[in-house]
Structure formats: C-alpha cells, structure tokens
Amino acid sequence: MTPLLRRSGLRHLARHPWQAGLSVLGVALGVAVVVAIDLANASAQRAFTLSTEAVVGRTTHQATGGPGGLPEETYRRLVLAAGIDEAAPVVEDWVTVEAATKAAGKAASDSPRVLHLLGVDPFAEAPFRPYLGPGAAGTDVSALLTRPGAAVLAAGTARELGLVPGGSFTILAAGQRRRVELVGVLEPDDETAGRALADLLVVDVATAQELLGRVGRLNRIDLRLPDGAAGAELLARARRALPPGATVAPAGARAARTEEMTRAFRVNLTALSLLALICGVFLIYNAMTFSVVQRRTLLGTLRALGVTRGEVFALVLGEALAVGLAGSLLGLAAGVLLGRGLVGLVAQTINDLYFVLAVRELAVPPAVLVKGALLGTAATLLAALAPAHEATSAPPRAVLIRSSLESAARRALPRAAALGLALLALGALLLAVPGTLLVSFAGLFGLFLGAALLTPGATVLLMRLLRPAAGALFGLLGRMAAGGVVAALSRTGVAVAALVVAVSVAVGVGTMIDSFRGTVRRWLDASLGADLYVVAAGRPGAPLDPALAARAAALPGVSRVDAIRQAEVPSERGPLRVLAVDLDPRGRRSFELRQGRPAAAWRAVAAGRGVLISEPLASRWDLGVGSRLRVSSPAGERVLAVAGVFYDYASEQGAALMALPHYRRLWGDPFLSGFSLYLAPGADEEAVERALRRAAGPDRALAINPNRELRRRSLEVFDRTFRITAVLRLLAGLVAFIGVLSALMALQLERARELAVLRAHGLTRGQLWRLVTAQTGLLGLAAGLLSLPLGLALAAAMVHVVNRRSFGWTVRLDLAPEVFFQPLALALGAALLAGLYPAWRMARTPPAEALREE
C-alpha cells in the first residue's frame, strides 16, 4: 500500500469521528474488560504465590499430619533418627488483630486486619526462610525465644498498625483474645520480600502453640532434601519416622492444589469477559462494513485508477488495524483502571469461598497487557476481514449502487442460516456430551454464534410479519420503517445480532443467578433449623473447646445443642474436608439426600460404618453410594464407605459428613468448630446469648449469630460472589449498546438523502422523528423477541451444564414471570435510547444540505 493510500484511509477515519470513535470505544471496552479480569486474576494469583513463597521459602518437602497436626516429638525423630539435618517445625494459623489496636493506626477500612501467625524455631530457619533466621535484618531472635507472647512484624505492617517495638497488641487467636508484644520489626532488603512478609506475624514455635492452644503439636515440619538418590533415601527414612496418618509431600503440591481450587472460578470470569469482546467484534464488523459501503464509489474509482484488489483489501484492513490499535491501547489503560476495581471483588470472592488471601495491589504483568493488545487487535482484524473482502469486490466503475451489497446480503441469508443452524446443533452437542468446562464454554459460544448467524434471516421474517401491523398502526410511515429494516439488512442484521447476544447474556446470566440464589435460599431454609450458631470470632472454623458446648447445653432456655467439627484429613484422592457432626435425629432433616435412602444412610453414619458426601465432592471425585474412600489417620489407614450423597452449597470443594464419635476415634481430635443451639419455646434469644458469653469467660471471643442473621450473611456472601458477574454483564451490555448506537447512526446518516427527499416532499420533523424511532423500535422488538429463546437456552446451559461442570451443584432453574418480558424491555429500551441521537440529528439536518451532499 502506498503512503497516499494509507493517508487517505486514515483521513477517512478522521473525517468520520463518531464512527471511528464508537469503533475505538467498542474495542477499548472489550479489551478493558478482558484485561481487567486477567489482571484481577493475576493479582490474586501473585498475592497467593507471594504469601506461599514467604511461608514455604526454600522448603522442598513438607511433613503434615491430620487435623490434630503432628506431635512435637516427630521433629526430634526426623532430625535424630532419620538423620535429616535441614528440618524446621512450623505452627501456623490465621489470626485477627483486634479493632482497638487497629484504630490506633490508620483506620482506613472497617474490615479486620488478618495476619498469618507463623510459629518457627529461629535457629532452624536459616536454610528455609533466611529473613527469619538469626541475623535477619532488624530482628532480635533471642527476645522471640525468651519473652512470652513476643512477636515480630514487617516494619511496614507495624507502621500500618501504629505499633512500635516494645508495644503490645491484642489478637484473636483460635477464638481467644491474646496479648502479643512486638519485640522487633523485619526490614526486608527488597520489595518482593517486603510484600511477601506484609501479612506475617512471626513468633517462636512455643509461643504459637500457646497462643493457638495447641501445646505439644506442630502443624507441619518443613524439610530440605537434596536431589537424586541421597534425597530419595532421606525421603524414605523420613516416611518411616512419621507417625501413622502423617505424610510427606513436595512443597509445591499444596500450593498447586490451593490454586487449583479457584480454577473454575477464574475460567468462568474469563469466559464472561470474552463475551464483552465478542460484542465488540460485532460492533467493529458493523462499523467497517458501513465504512466500506459508504465508500463504494471511491473504492471503484481507485480500482479504475489501477489500485489492485490486494491493495484495497490492505487499505480496509489497515484502517481496522488503526482502530484496533487505538482501541486496544485505550482498552489497556481502561483495563488497568477497571482492574483496580475488580481485583477487590475477586479477592473478596476468594476470601468468601476459598481461603484467606490479602491482595493489596494490582499486579500488572506485561504479558497480560501484550495479550490484551493482541486479542483486541486480532479481534478487530478478524471482524474487518469480511468487509475488507467486500471492498475488493467493488467493481472498478464510477457508478456503483448499494443495492448490490444488499442483494448480496440477501443472497447470503440461506447460507448464513444453514451455518447458524449447524453451529447451534454443534453447540448443543458440546453441551450435551460429558466434557470439561472448556468444552462447555465452546458449546456456549457455538450457541451464540449460531444464533447471531440466524438473526438476519429471522429479522426478515419478523419484519414481514410486523409490516402489516406497523402499517395499520402508523400508516405508510410504519410500513416504510419495517421495509427500511429489511432494505438495509446488511447493517440492521448485525445490529440486531449484537443486541440479541447482549440481551440474552443479560437475561441468561440474570436467570442463572436468580435460580442459583433461589436454590441456595431454599437450601438455607431447610438446613438452618437451629436458633443460634456459635463459632470462634476472628476465624470461623478455629478450634473451640468442647466443654463450651456442654456448658451451653446446660444453660436455661436451651433445649438441644448440635456440635460440628470441620477438618481436613489426608485421603488417597488428596485432602478431604470432613464435617463431623453430633446430630440429634431431628437435625438430620437439614441434610436432604440426593442419592441413598435416608434411614439406612443415617444408620450407617451413626454406627460409624459410613459417611455421607456432598454433591460437589461426588461430582469432583466421581463418587456415589457404595464408593469407598481410603483415608489415613493416626489410627492407621481406614476405608470410608459412602452411604449417601447430600445437597450442599456451602463449598464447591465438597465435604464428607461423618459422626463426631467416629471422627474422634480416627483422628483423636477433641475440638469443635462450632455448635448450634435450639431454644426451648418462649426462651429469650438475647438472654441465652448473654448467658453463653458469661459462661465462656472474658478471654474467649465468640461469634454468636441468630438464625436470621446467619441466613442474611450467607446470602450476602452469595450476592457478593456474583457482584463481579453483574459488573461484567453490565459492561458486555454497554459494548452492545454502543454497537447498536453506531449501527443506527450509520443507518440514518446513510439514508440522509432519502430522508431529505421525504422532507422536501413535505414530511414534517415530527413525522421524520417518528419514522426513525419506529424503525429503531422495530429493531429493538426483533432483538427482544429473538433474545428470549437464546437467553433461556443460555440460562439452562449455565445452570445445568456449566455450573455442574464447574462446581458440581444441582441448581433448579427458576423462571420468574418477568424473565419473559425482560428481554423485550431491555432490547426495546436500548434500541430506542440508541435511536434518540440519530433521530434528533436527522430531524435537525436541513433537507437542502442533505440533498446537496453528493
């Protein structure tokens, strides 16, 4: 392409600023959403890696036990009997800094500051975490060992909390208020180490044991084993030195598993963000087609002057490239800004659903930006391929007519419809056959593309049906409006398709969320039967003294107490979450079985012969009634027989439910994670709560939630989880809206002459306004009618396929009555809104001006 041709292309863009601007905006928004989600995911992952690195250090292997951890003497046995020189004992948990301490610092937010309490032996640390060993910058190691409750923090964290060495503060550890003294601060040399340390509260092993109420127990022992035969030999010796139920695994395995937990969540977000980009592709296709149609004469002249087809193709693609690059660059900037907002939502969801993660900043890896820019540019070029091809077919003659394009578009209808049907069938097939999550998303995109290809044909049919009605209602103008939609099908078809995709995403995702919420609400109603729920404050799930439950049962006004212990135990398939319950037979009603006969299943559980597993676990590990699962415990290897599968929406990882005595027999863990109180009729909830706090003593911090409060909080977490989905849905809708606006502007401006002729013949401004509005209304109507089936299909696919494959949950599809009107209202509203400006502009253009324009 010659410089002059290139210049003429760029000037064309500059001369049509609204057209170019909307295209750039469409690409920018699509890229921004993709980049923002990518950055939010990357930031969460980076925060996770940093915190893992800080804690794992240079550890090669980790020895862990069951829920009770490892006995202290295991450490001695590993060092002395197995001859492993490099071993370090670790006691750890999440603790919360009491609000009073925090208020002394900068009380920027209301959420409590959560710290990772890491109990280590400073003299064993040097090979593992040099920043914690003797001589680490700023630490007084001896103070850690000699003073009770002594701790160190990263210098920045201490500043943030308003603490200076020598000062003390209160933390909530395992449900108890404890006093900790800051004896020193860590001054990490580099920024990375600083970020990694920001969440650590480092203490001596013995201090940690005391703070957490786990005297004599370790969470794990970190090992450094050499590579090769010597390492293998040491590993074998270590295994022999471990007590039953304990295991040694490579250090990376745990991190990999934790990361794996959030994979489905991240894939879902990425897929949703791609939808916004797809809407952007429609927009570009539309805008580029318009710019080609607009210049058919010009392209014909160029061809007559000797410009080859290849050069015309390159000219159009070159313009698309300019739009794509500008949009992508703008999108990157917007994506980083949007990412700042989304990272908080992503981190919140991970904290609500998976594990504690402090994401303090937005990581911006260059790879994400490069990927975003490439994706945006490639999508733009892809969208411009068809218009560029169309441009090369401009015959090299001076007199050209648009009708040839329209007749070509009309001729392509049967082919597009056939391809659309094939894609729909392929999409449905991919959704129907068992497969991975990615296959399901491929199926969903198949549905979308298929529906988009069917849209122009369906629009023609609809207009044929609507034309008489429009004529009866609005006379000749109504018939003209309907005819205009069909006459400019190459433009209107794509606009309607973009609107159909966006509206059905809105409706489908909305229906999915509502169905999910309805299912969770029904499940909460069925499973939350008690009046008061008690867990440790600070970190729910932290061990509680079982005596507390006994004391609660004896309180006046309490008729019954159900206790529960949640723990993670090693199994042949990886770590298994166990819910050990001491359920009164009345409490069993809260577990609805999906598989297995309730009476027999509960008998097996009560007798310690079997377990119930939750639906996500059954789906994740492909288990059912009759399956067996091998677990290791201090009592040796045991086989758990699955007696039933229950509905559960508490965790997507799934859990196995067993009788509390059965659990204690196997793992010897006496603690509870929580208990629920059933009150006697007429008992005062608040009085019982006060009595319970008195019975617990002043140092014990309990979170006591009444039933309705727990329900409210559960739904709050649910809603928070889907907030990011709502944001994405909105952004995809915005891109589609811009697409419709751009298409309508193009359509109306293209018809400027025709409309001016009508004005010259006496059409009033008001009539012109009505004509344009009727046409946009018809477009919206068509999109609304077509999005209903697609939206419902999408909802069904998300509920029954994507959701099951991602999380293994059974969700009942709830179709609220408004679902049937919503698409119409959304599409009609969007189209009419988008039509306002073009209509206003056309009505204001003096007819003489439009007629004069060649």
Next chain:
Amino acid sequence: MAGPPLVELRGLSRAFREGERERVVLRDADAVVRRGELAVLVGKSGSGKSTLLNLVAGIDLPTAGEVLVDGIALSRLSERDRTLFRRRHVGFVFQFYNLIPTLTVGENLLLPLELQGRATPERRRAALDLLDEVGLGDRAASFPDRLSGGEQQRVAVARALAHDPTLVLADEPTGNLDLETGLAVLDLLDRLTRRAGKTMLMVTHSPEVVGLADRVFRIEDGRLVERPAARATEERAVAVP
C-alpha cells in the same frame, strides 16, 4: 499524421444476463484507433457506450471477441495484470470527477504516480506543473470539496495525464458541467492530450467534441458504426485541393 493502431476491437460482444433473458449491449464490434487520435463515441443513453469504455479499460470482460491495446489482448491477462496494465497505461476522466475526497488536490494528482512506484522528484514536479497548466497551481493543498465542479474536473484531467499514460479514457467529462465550463475543460483535454501525443477515447454528447474528433463511432442497437469525422473530412479537403 496518424500512427500505428493503439486500440483494436475484434469481433467484440458483450451481453448481460437479466433474470432469464440475455440483453446484448454490444454485438460483433470491430474498430481501430491509431496512436495520437482523438476518437469519440456517441449514442443514446443506455446504448452501451460506457460498457465499451470499460471493455477497453480492462475493467469489464467481453462475452466474445477481443480488445487489443498496444498489441496486448486484455482478456488474456489476469485480473491483477489488467489492473496493473491500467495503472501504467490508462488515464481516466469520469463524468462525476471522482476525486478522492480524503486526499488533497496535489495528492490526488500524485496518486497514479505513487501507485506505480515511480514518484521520483522530477516526475512529481512534472505532475504538479500540470496543475499549473490547468490553472489550479495555487490549490494543491486544498481538498476537493473546496473546489467548484469545473475546477474538480480540471484536476481530474490533470490526474489522468499525471503518470504519462498512453491512452486516456473519458466518460462524458462535460456531462456534469455548464456549457461554458464544459467547453473550457474540453479545450484543456484536447490541448494537453494532443500536445503530448496521447490517444484519447471519449464518450460524449457534445457536438463540439464531435467536431474536434479524428474518428467518430456510434453505437446503434448494439452495433458499432464508424461515421465520417468532420475533422478528418476537413483534413482530406485540405490535402486534396
């Protein structure tokens, strides 16, 4: 005076499908235009004049027969080669000027040269000198929409000659201009092409052009008929005293 044949039509036919039936626009046409001649093509609207011009330009292909330009049979060239042939050897003047609106007057003039990759400084200067000759030397930096119709057509004439083509094709170049402006443009075209020894084939309704032509062709019911040209008769009258 007239040189060797530049454009030869041999048994040229062109028909278009219109639904079920076929409409023959041009039937078995034979003609020769020699180097340096001005040939005009007249006929009623829709008689096929523009079709013939498109066939000579290689924009359209005949149903039967052949067009030879400078001995090259256009229908034997690929689409791309015909485009490149046009780029090198043909200059076009259209009824509606068809200047590129996104390029300045000067840039419009340079476009054909640049397309050929022959935009050397001398050639650029020569092209811009042409702009002086059409009387618009001071408008090089203006965009076409700032110019009147007559001015635009003068730029189009300069553009058609800027890359020194062998053959100039003009499709009713005065059809969109008032009489006076049209005559000025015709005079310019005639002057510039003749001086440079170019061959020109022009579709026109203008009796003035017919008066200047070396050859006059008429299309009647698909037949191409050559009519005696006034100028040729004059010359013969001079030659045979």
